[in-house]
Amino acid sequence: MTSLIQYITSQTQLPESSVKNTVDLLNEDCTVPFISRYRKERTGNLDEVQIGEIVKYKEQFEALEKRKTAILKAIEEQGKLTSELQHKIEITQDITALEDLYLPFKKSRKTKAEKARQIGLEPLAKIIMSQNANDVESIAFKYVKGEVNSVDEALEGARHIIAEWINERTDVRNNIRYQMERFAMITTKVVKTKAEDENTQKFRDYFDWEENLSRIPSHRLLAILRAESEGFIKVKISIDDDRALTKIEGRIIRSNNACAEQIELAIKDAYKRLLLPALSNEALQLAKEKADASAISVFAKNLKQLLLGSPLGEKRVLAIDPGFRTGCKVVCLDAQGSLLYNETIYPHPPKSDSTGAIKKLSSLCEAYKIEAIAIGNGTASRETEALVRKIHFKNDMQVFVVSEAGASIYSASKIAHEEFPNYDVTVRGSVSIGRRLQDPLAELVKIDAKSIGVGQYQHDVDQTKLKKELDTVVESCVNAVGVNINTASVSLLSYVSGIGPKLAENIFNYRNEHGMFKSRAAIKKVPRLGDKAFQQGAAFLRIKSAKNPLDDSAVHPESYRIVEQMAKDLGKEVTSLIGNESVLNAIDLKQYCTETIGLPTLDDIIKELKKPGLDIREQAKVFTFNQNIKTINDLQAGQLLSGIVNNITNFGAFVDIGVKESGLIHLSNLSDSFVSDVNAHVSLHQQVIVKVLEVDIPRKRIQLKLHK
Known part of the structure; x- marks a missing residue:
């Protein structure tokens, strides 16, 4: 069986030792910001993104193993678990394949096939599937008894059983999945009773739409699904039925007799009633998951840029x-x-x-x-x-x-x-x-990220995945900047590595009761803040004007002794090292390497000593809109205007140009060359010059072009 480390390594292509050590650290309840910043020697210098991938595949593997355990138990309770089936389940590394293996064992007692079994028609189905009998009707006549009133009823019941067998065949399901992946079309039709509804107009582009499901952009799919959920359109996923049926028949029918005729009918029934509905829904769900992932990624990028927006600083x-x-x-x-x-x-x-x-x-x-x-x-x-x-x-x-x-x-x-x-x-x-x-970061962490106004279709995507991703972004930003423990709100403190909401409250209450923290060591006095929380969070908590200057830096307290040794070897005080680049550049770092601390950590220490507590964010700059443009009516094609990017989506960037309505720079208008990533050309809150291309006053739409 594939182990956790093998699974993650195969998915990420990261070195096995890096994966193993990172998993060990995660199992020790270390946070991603802490691991990426202060355990570089153990991870092989992995960054937050790579560690985040390890976290994702670790959770994926653990969920898969949990599902396997539940399935094995369920089949065993039915008395149907063979050693061969158990082996297949245990080696499966794909959740879809796993559910296919379980499919024959989770039937509802109300299926047509189960009813046919209960009235004794499974032997007839097996005879037909053997494809050796020529006079099927004569054989079927033997089963006309009890609840079976005619040959036609007997044959129909047998076909229901055969249809179920076909539906459960992994090769058949995978072949249709392949066709769904390559050729599936998504089509929409407006609901006639809603066609004239004034609220329908926002979806009118999708009243009669058709597109290859594999190529539809995420924003369009989410818009279509929203229109369907609000009852304005009907959505259908389809493939070439004749080609699909031919493929299935080629896999199953081996004869040219009466049995083949019955199997052909069963195949059509299985395809229309069981396979197509289930696998078209599965294809749409997979497309929705991809669209969700894309939309969540856009939201996460926007949120990061917003949280790391330029602060004015401590000004009145x-x-x-x-x-x-x-x-x-x-x-x-x-x-x-x-x-x-x-x-x-x-x-x-x-x-x-x-x-x-x-x-x-x-x-x-x-x-x-x-x-x-x-x-x-x-x-x-x-x-x-x-x-x-x-x-x-x-x-x-x-x-x-x-x-x-x-x-x-x-x-x-x-x-x-x-x-x-x-x-x-x-x-x-x-x-x-x-x-x-x-300080945008300190204030915006108090607000539900979905309410901040960046992203696309945030209310239509998987809310659990969205929250998890956005929480990760907030945690990353907070720890990248660092937090002044003596001024931070509970909300801000709660995102510090290893702290969380409860300890954040304890820190806040302790500060109110005992006054400002004078040192990082004093943080240990906070109720219920133990050694582990201190290890994870201390380096991200800053003490301004502390007696020890390292308390206002990103140097971890566990590395203070190294800095003190450097100062001692140079015959200086630690304070005289701060900002002294010529002295710091002359230090031979190799002599300070140990079994647990290597050059990556030592390099980080030197960088931090050169500019301790340096804010990674740019300072806020004044921006002025064109004072002659106040409403959409003042706009004309050809105008060049200054603006601020206030949202980024997969299809372009929205820009505030000083009127109520934001203008859109479609991705085709971001550059004269092909644009695959909007973020490669603009960033949130970037000050830009745009050219007005078109103004649609009735629809309140403004088309812009990025002016170089």
């Missing part, structure tokens, strides 16, 4: 959640994101108190020493931005337009209520906008 921010009738909600935040003040101003209709609003914003910025202004990009955003830019501030003021996608979800959440129990949702939403500018 005034944040505005703009609005017309209900006014603009204004909050002032200190450099750590704490709420200092909130108020509502009414610069826009119906009150139109722009003069009072300008005076208020100006005085607030001076009173709270504001360094930057964040404006939400929702309703009245452009008008509010124009108002703010009219103000003559005493100091230079950076003005940013910030995506508010998901801010309303956060403001009504339990997390927001716990943070601001005495403020309403409008104030909480404004705070979220301001904090997103200061």
Whole structure:
């Protein structure tokens, strides 16, 4: 039997020793970020993606083995488990093949074949399948008794049994699967009663659609399946029936007598009633799984780019959640994101108190020493931005337009209520906008990723797989950046390697009770935070202005003694090594290698000492939309506009150009050459110049081209 290590190695083509050591670490409850960053010697320097593949195939193998155990037990309980069948099940490495082996043993008692068996027609079916009898009707007449009233009924019952045998044949099923894989067509028809429904218009492209199932893009398949689930269209998967039947007949029929005629009828019945429905559903499900994987991959890439978006840093921010009738909600935040003040101003209709609003914003910025202004990009955003830019501030003021996608979800959440129990949702939403500018990662981890507004068809894909993938992305981003343990929220702390929600709460509560952590060693005092959690998480938790400078670095506490030895050998203090590239470059790392620590870890230590705690993210940059473009009506073909990429899909990138509707750069308009990967040309939140190609005002669609 194939072992776990052999299975993973065959799937990933990674070195066996790397796979084995990684599996051992995973079995020791080590996290992927910890393994990839601090166990490079054991894994052979595998990165997070490679370790993630090992995790995936480990889980896949374990699920397969669990299913095998359940199937073997079920067949054994029926008294039908032979040594040959057991061997076949045990060596199977494919879940589909495994279910095919189990198929004959999980029949419902209500099948036509089972009913025919119960009235004694299985011997007749075996005679027909032997294909040696010529006078089948005479033989069938012997079975006309009891519940069998005629020769036709006897033959029909026998054919039902034969049809079931054909359905259970692995070679027949695999041949049809092959045809499904190569030739299956997906076709759609509009539901007549829905044809004139105004809500149907969004799906009108798929009223009468036909395409090869293997070539249909993921976004189109998901759109079609959504239209079907909402009752607007009917979907059918089909192959060439005549070719399929000919293939089956060629495998089964060996004679040219009356038996062959009965078998031919049974084949048609098996194909139409059993094989085609089951295997067309299977083909569609496989296509859906591929589409899900593609959509989830796009979502994951977008989320990563969004979470690693440029932070402004610890600056005092005034944040505005703009609005017309209900006014603009204004909050002032200190450099750590704490709420200092909130108020509502009414610069826009119906009150139109722009003069009072300008005076208020100006005085607030001076009173709270504001360094930057964040404006939400929702309703009245452009008008509010124009108002703010009219103000003559005493100091230079950076003005940013910030995506508010998901801010309303956060403001009504339990997390927001716990943070601001005495403020309403409008104030909480404004705070979220301001904090997103200061640190997108720290704020966005509080929001369900599906509500952030990136990705495609996120509500149509497998929700369990989506959540798992997005959680992995968040964990990877949080640990790549590192977390200030003295300012981090419970949400942010919960994604730190080895911590989780419960320990995150314990850290937060301990901090509130005992004050700021002064060292990493003090983290061990947190209730229920044991040696394993400390090992996994300590290096990702940073202590600003700590006595030991290594506590504000990515150097793991288990490696402090190496850095201390380096400093001792040089006759220096550890603090004098920090940022001292000339000294660090001169160190002979080989003399510090041990059985467990090699050059990969030592190289990482030196890189970190050169720029300890360096944020891998770029700093936020001010961006300004064309002030003459405010609505879709202001757009004309040929215009060149500045914009920000706000979503990426498999078919192109959406760009915010300062109007309510985002424009689409179809992948064919990203480059003059063939484009296979949108992410190779643009990234989320990238500032771009685009050319307007077409404006469809009735359908509110804007077609753009990336301008080089």
